[in-house]
Amino acid sequence: MKALCVLIVEDDALIAMLLAELLAGMGHEICATAATEIEAVTAAARYRPDLMIVDAGLGHGSGVSAVEEVLRTAPVAHVFVSGDPGKVRTRRPGAVVVGKPFRQADLVRAIESALEAAGAS
Numbered sequence: 001m002k003a004l005c006v007l008i009v010e011d012d013a014l015i016a017m018l019l020a021e022l023l024a025g026m027g028h029e030i031c032a033t034a035a036t037e038i039e040a041v042t043a044a045a046r047y048r049p050d051l052m053i054v055d056a057g058l059g060h061g062s063g064v065s066a067v068e069e070v071l072r073t074a075p076v077a078h079v080f081v082s083g084d085p086g087k088v089r090t091r092r093p094g095a096v097v098v099g100k101p102f103r104q105a106d107l108v109r110a111i112e113s114a115l116e117a118a119g120a121s
Helices: 013-025 037-047 063-071 085-091 104-120
Strands: 005-009 029-034 051-055 077-082 097-099
Touching (some): 013 029, 013 051, 037 051, 037 063, 051 063, 051 104, 077 085
């Protein structure tokens, strides 16, 4: 897998740090992290990431809504991480979702699926 510019959208600082370390260890560059829906949309417009890793439920706003807003302007591969994957799939049936807690192998498979889906659209 080629190195990607990744935007992490996660309101739990510890999980955001874990994701950043995992992704950097896989050879990806973290272009930004965001903790709210507004920050996510702003960062996506500014950095134009190759991939977004998004917590579905944010303390301020919704990760799902943030992705929907970003997709209005440009296609971006994205993976949702959620403690309730079924809730995400109800709102976005074709979504690539990794349940919390997750393993690195789960994240790798999800990223590959998201990149394939984005390439097909």
